Amino acid sequence: TMRLMAGAATGASVSCLTLALLLWLHCCHIVSSFGQKSDSALTVVENTEGGEEIDGAEEEEVMVDEGDLEVVQPTEEWQTLKPGQAVPAGSHVRLNLQTGQREVRLGEEQLKYWTQEHRETEEIQSSFSPDELKRAMKKIKEDLNPDSVASKYRPLEELKRDMAQLDLLVETDVQIMRRLLTQFNSSSSTTEQRLNILLELEYLVHQVDNAQTLCSMGGLQFMLQGLNSSDFRLQESSAFVLGSALASNPVVQVKAVESGALQTLLTTLATAQPLRVKKKVLFAVASLLRHFPYAQHHFLSHGGLQVLSELFRADGGGVLRTRIVTMLYDLISEKELISQAGLDPELDASREERVRQYSKVSLQGELLEKGWCSLVPQLLESTEHDYREKV
Numbered sequence: 073t074m075r076l077m078a079g080a081a082t083g084a085s086v087s088c089l090t091l092a093l094l095l096w097l098h099c100c101h102i103v104s105s106f107g108q109k110s111d112s113a114l115t116v117v118e119n120t121e122g123g124e125e126i127d128g129a130e131e132e133e134v135m136v137d138e139g140d141l142e143v144v145q146p147t148e149e150w151q152t153l154k155p156g157q158a159v160p161a162g163s164h165v166r167l168n169l170q171t172g173q174r175e176v177r178l179g180e181e182q183l184k185y186w187t188q189e190h191r192e193t194e195e196i197q198s199s200f201s202p203d204e205l206k207r208a209m210k211k212i213k214e215d216l217n218p219d220s221v222a223s224k225y226r227p228l229e230e231l232k233r234d235m236a237q238l239d240l241l242v243e244t245d246v247q248i249m250r251r252l253l254t255q256f257n258s259s260s261s262t263t264e265q266r267l268n269i270l271l272e273l274e275y276l277v278h279q280v281d282n283a284q285t286l287c288s289m290g291g292l293q294f295m296l297q298g299l300n301s302s303d304f305r306l307q308e309s310s311a312f313v314l315g316s317a318l319a320s321n322p323v324v325q326v327k328a329v330e331s332g333a334l335q336t337l338l339t340t341l342a343t344a345q346p347l348r349v350k351k352k353v354l355f356a357v358a359s360l361l362r363h364f365p366y367a368q369h370h371f372l373s374h375g376g377l378q379v380l381s382e383l384f385r386a387d388g389g390g391v392l393r394t395r396i397v398t399m400l401y402d403l404i405s406e407k408e409l410i411s412q413a414g415l416d417p418e419l420d421a422s423r424e425e426r427v428r429q430y431s432k433v434s435l436q437g438e439l440l441e442k443g444w445c446s447l448v449p450q451l452l453e454s455t456e457h458d459y460r461e462k463v
Contacts, residue, residue, distance in 0.1 A: 150175040245282050249273065253291055263303055270298070270309035274316050283317040287327050292317075296336050299353070307340065308349045315356035325364050334360060334370055342379050350383065350392060358399045363406060365429040372433065377442050384447055390459050393451055397462050400444075403435055 141158040144151065150166075153174040159165060162179045243251070255261055256269045273291070277283040286292070295317075298310025314333065317324050328334070337360070340353045357376075361368050371377075380396050387393050407430045410423070439445070451463045 144176060146176050146178045148178055150177045245276055245279070246285055249276060249282065249286055249291070250289060253286075253289055253294060256294055263306065266298075267305060267309055270306075270313050274309070274313045277313060277317040280321050283321050284323050286317060287324055292324075292327060292331055292333070296331065296333060299336050299340055304346050304349050307345070308352045311337075311340070311349065311352035311356045315352065315359045318356060318359035320363075322364070325360055325367060328360055329364075329367050329370065334367060334376075335374060338371075338374060338376055338379050341383055347389075347391070351395070354383075354392065354395055354399070358395075358402075361399070362402060365407075365426070365433050368403060368433045368435065369429075372435065372438055377438050377444075381442055381444065381447060390451065390454055390456060394459050394462050397448060397451065400435075400439070401462070407433060407435065 142154075142156060143158045143160065144153060146159060146163045152168075152171075153159070153165070153176050159176050162181060163176050164179045165174060165176045167173075168175050252269045252273055256266055261269075273286065277286055292314075295310045295314045298306045299314075301307055301310070314328070318328060334357075337353055337357050341350060341357070345353070357371075361371055380400075384393050384396055410426055410430055448463055451459045454460060
């Protein structure tokens with residue numbers, strides 16, 4: 073019994089020593105922990121600028137979190153936002169009720185400045201680089217060099233030789249008109265051939281230079297001879313060519329008046345002719361008189377209004393009546409326009425001379441005297457709206 077009690081006392085003492093040792097080690101660990109700085113401990117940093125104290129660890133943690141976020145750059149169109157994405161301040165964010173997703177685009181202020189910036193960027197991108205400008209200037213200098221331009225094209229004589237080998241003939245407009253006039257004046261040419269020649273000439277004389285060249289070649293006399301032909305088809309085609317050559321061509325107008333074309337045209341209108349011939353002859357008369365006061369004065373002095381009044385009364389269909397009224401209206405209007413004041417004399421030095429020439433043309437007085445005030449209103453009874461509008 074004594075042995076058992078001694079063993080129990082010995083075991084209890086050992087347990088107490090062990091417990092005391094563990095307690096001492098734990099206290100040492102606690103003391104060492106308080107003696108060292110922890111990585112996550114709070115550090116007070118003095119603000120040298122006089123501000124408040126900040127927490128360095130928390131600031132570093134916040135900066136790391138913002139850097140990890142994906143920032144979406146909005147545009148003017150709606151974009152879908154994914155979880156974890158951030159948007160700049162001022163952006164317009166909405167919840168799409170149909171898809172249940174958030175969407176973002178530029179705000180009103182951002183959109184205004186972004187549009188301006190985008191436009192400026194496009195203008196900058198559309199400009200040329202210095203290298204491109206240098207190459208362009210170099211090319212311009214090369215193009216301005218006559219030798220370089222001539223080297224790119226073959227001479228006309230060489231082209232003619234090549235065309236001759238291919239049985240092709242290259243002619244200028246002058247050569248074509250000279251050939252056509254020779255064929256027209258040939259006694260062996262038939263009426264159909266002459267009609268085809270007049271058709272080709274009418275196409276060529278629409279160019280001002282060609283019409284003047286045709287007159288210098290004597291083509292005007294051929295047209296007047298065609299007006300005196302017994303074949304109404306030649307009369308019609310000749311009047312058509314003559315009218316096309318006279319239109320807005322002062323040089324041809326002067327030569328036509330000097331060659332007596334006005335008297336020939338009025339004589340053709342006064343004689344019995346088919347309607348298609350009178351239409352073309354009236355076209356030639358109008359082309360001769362427009363913007364030419366000298367011809368208008370001769371037209372009135374040679375009884376032109378009397379011829380038109382008889383033609384007006386004889387026309388039952390109204391086609392010639394409308395054309396006559398239109399021509400008279402144009403002649404009255406151009407005289408009124410040229411007589412208006414306010415034109416710069418430096419820009420229009422010939423205005424005084426034209427006003428003097430138009431003053432000799434008493435068209436309105438002649439119309440009143442010849443009874444046109446009772447003729448023109450007759451077109452108001454027509455069922456054609458165009459006729460009434462012209463009146």
